[in-house]
Amino acid sequence: MTAVESSTEHEVTDLLQHLIRNACVNDGTPDSGFESRSADVLEQYLGSSGLDTQRFRAREGRDSIVARIEGTDPTAPSLLLMGHTDVVPVNADNWTRDPFGGEVVDVGGHKVVWGRGAVDMLNLTASMAVAVKNLARSGFRPKGTLIYLGVADEENMATYGAEHLLNNERSAIMADAVITESGGVQIPTADGPKLPVTIGEKGSYWCQVIVRGTPGHASQPFRTDNALVTAAEIVRRVADYRPPTMIHETWRDFVTGIFPKEISDPLTDAEALWDFCGALPVGIARQAHACTHTTFAPTIIRGGTKTNVIPDEVSIEIDIRTLPGQNTAEVRKMLEHAIGDLMPMVEILSSDDGESTSSPRDTQLWESLSRVTGRLVGGSSLVPFLMVGATDARFFRRQGSTAYGFGLFSQRMSLEDYSTMFHGNDERVDVESLALSTELWEAVARDYLADSISR
Numbered sequence: 381m382t383a384v385e386s387s388t389e390h391e392v393t394d395l396l397q398h399l400i401r402n403a404c405v406n407d408g409t410p411d412s413g414f415e416s417r418s419a420d421v422l423e424q425y426l427g428s429s430g431l432d433t434q435r436f437r438a439r440e441g442r443d444s445i446v447a448r449i450e451g452t453d454p455t456a457p458s459l460l461l462m463g464h465t466d467v468v469p470v471n472a473d474n475w476t477r478d479p480f481g482g483e484v485v486d487v488g489g490h491k492v493v494w495g496r497g498a499v500d501m502l503n504l505t506a507s508m509a510v511a512v513k514n515l516a517r518s519g520f521r522p523k524g525t526l527i528y529l530g531v532a533d534e535e536n537m538a539t540y541g542a543e544h545l546l547n548n549e550r551s552a553i554m555a556d557a558v559i560t561e562s563g564g565v566q567i568p569t570a571d572g573p574k575l576p577v578t579i580g581e582k583g584s585y586w587c588q589v590i591v592r593g594t595p596g597h598a599s600q601p602f603r604t605d606n607a608l609v610t611a612a613e614i615v616r617r618v619a620d621y622r623p624p625t626m627i628h629e630t631w632r633d634f635v636t637g638i639f640p641k642e643i644s645d646p647l648t649d650a651e652a653l654w655d656f657c658g659a660l661p662v663g664i665a666r667q668a669h670a671c672t673h674t675t676f677a678p679t680i681i682r683g684g685t686k687t688n689v690i691p692d693e694v695s696i697e698i699d700i701r702t703l704p705g706q707n708t709a710e711v712r713k714m715l716e717h718a719i720g721d722l723m724p725m726v727e728i729l730s731s732d733d734g735e736s737t738s739s740p741r742d743t744q745l746w747e748s749l750s751r752v753t754g755r756l757v758g759g760s761s762l763v764p765f766l767m768v769g770a771t772d773a774r775f776f777r778r779q780g781s782t783a784y785g786f787g788l789f790s791q792r793m794s795l796e797d798y799s800t801m802f803h804g805n806d807e808r809v810d811v812e813s814l815a816l817s818t819e820l821w822e823a824v825a826r827d828y829l830a831d832s833i834s835r
C-alpha cells in the first residue's frame with residue numbers, strides 16, 4: 381500500500397468517526413438532528429485545503445454545507461456528490477458496542493468502524509469529502525463543476541435539507557448529475573461481481589383513513605356501530621390485500637443480472653412470483669415483493685376516549701409505496717378496493733403524495749461509473765436497481781438531473797448484512813470499503829468532469 385492510500389484510509393476513518401460521534405439523530409421533530417455539528421466538522425476539514433465552503437441554515441441547528449471546485453467550461457456537465465449528515469435513532473440496548481462511540485475494531489484482521497450511520501450514510505458523506513479534498517489538493521481543474529453537499533434532514537422529509545436548498549439556494553447545489561446513497565455492494569456471480577446502481581426509487585402515498593361509528597354506553601355493546609371494531613376489520617383487509625404483481629424493467633434487469641435462470645425466471649414472472657416469494661428467505665422475499673408490488677402497511681391506529689364509551693371515531697395511518705409510473709388515482713382505487721364494502725364508513729385523507737422517480741440508464745454518468753468501477757473492481761459490471769425506500773435523489777430527478785445511488789464496498793460487505801444494517805442494530809463498515817469509495821469518487825469526478833489539464 382502506498383503512503384497516499386494509507387493517508388486516505390486514515391483520513392476517511394477519522395472523519396467518519398467524528399461524524400458518528402456527533403450523533404446527529406433525526407427523530408422527525410424540527411429541533412432534532414442538529415446537523416450544524418457535522419457541518420462544523422466538514423467545514424473545518426474541507427476549508428483547510430483552501431476550498432471555499434458555504435453554510436446554509438434552514439433552521440437553527442439544521443445546517444448543510446457546500447464546497448465547489450468550479451469548472452473551466454461552463455457548458456460542460458456538472459456533478460454533485462451528496463451525502464446526508466443526519467442519522468436515525470437507535471436503541472442502544474440492542475447494540476454490541478456504543479452506537480455513537482465510533483470505535484475502530486479489529487475483526488479477523490480487518491479494521492471495522494462501528495456506529496450509527498456507518499452504512500447510512502456517513503461512510504459516503506465522509507468518503508465524498510475526502511475525495512473532494514484530495515482533488516482540491518492535487519490541483520484538479522475540471523471542465524465541469526464539482527459540488528460537494530453535506531446535507532441535513534434526509535432521514536425525515538428533507539424540509540430542512542435538500543428540499544429547502546433546492547427551493548432557496550438552487551444555484552449553489554443544482555447539477556446535471558447527482559450521486560448519493562446507495563449501492564455498490566459486490567454481488568458475486570458466475571460472470572464476476574455485479575455492482576447495483578440505484579437508478580430509481582418507489583413513490584409514497586401516506587394516508588389516513590378516518591373510520592366513523594356511533595357513540596354509546598360500552599355496557600351494552602350488542603348491535604352497536606363501534607368504529608374500533610370496523611377499523612380492526614379495515615386493518616385486516618388492507619394487510620391481506622393482494623395488489624397486482626408488476627414486473628418493472630429495472631427489477632427485470634437487476635434480477636437477470638445477478639441470478640441464474642432458475643431463480644431469475646420465477647422472479648420475473650408475474651404469475652409465479654407471489655408463490656416463489658413465499659419460499660424464499662425472508663430478506664430477499666420482502667425485497668422481491670416490494671420491488672414488484674404497490675405495498676400497503678398499516679402503521680398507526682388511534683381512537684377511543686374512555687373504557688366505557690363505544691368509540692365513534694378511529695384513525696388508521698397507512699404507508700403506501702408506489703411503483704414507477706403509478707399515479708395517485710390508481711393507488712387510491714387499490715385502497716378503496718381493499719377496504720371494499722366498508723368504504724361508506726370511512727374518509728381517506730392523503731398527507732403525502734410523491735410519485736416514484738427514476739433516471740435513465742443510457743447516460744454519461746452510467747458510462748463513467750462503468751469505466752471507473754471496471755478498473756477498481758476487476759471483472760465487475762453494473763446492474764440497475766430500484767430502491768424501495770426514498771432518498772434525496774428524488775428531488776433532483778424531479779428537477780431534471782440524472783441522479784443515482786452508489787458507493788463501493790469490499791467483498792466483506794454482503795448484501796444481506798448491508799440491508800439489515802440500514803436503520804438496524806450494529807451498523808458497521810470496514811475501512812477497506814471506505815478507501816474504495818473514496819477512490820471511486822475521485823476517479824468518477826476525473827472521468828465525468830474531464831480534468832482540463834490532465835486529459
Ligand SMILES: [Zn+2]
Binds near residue numbers: 464500501534561
Ligand atoms: Zn440514508
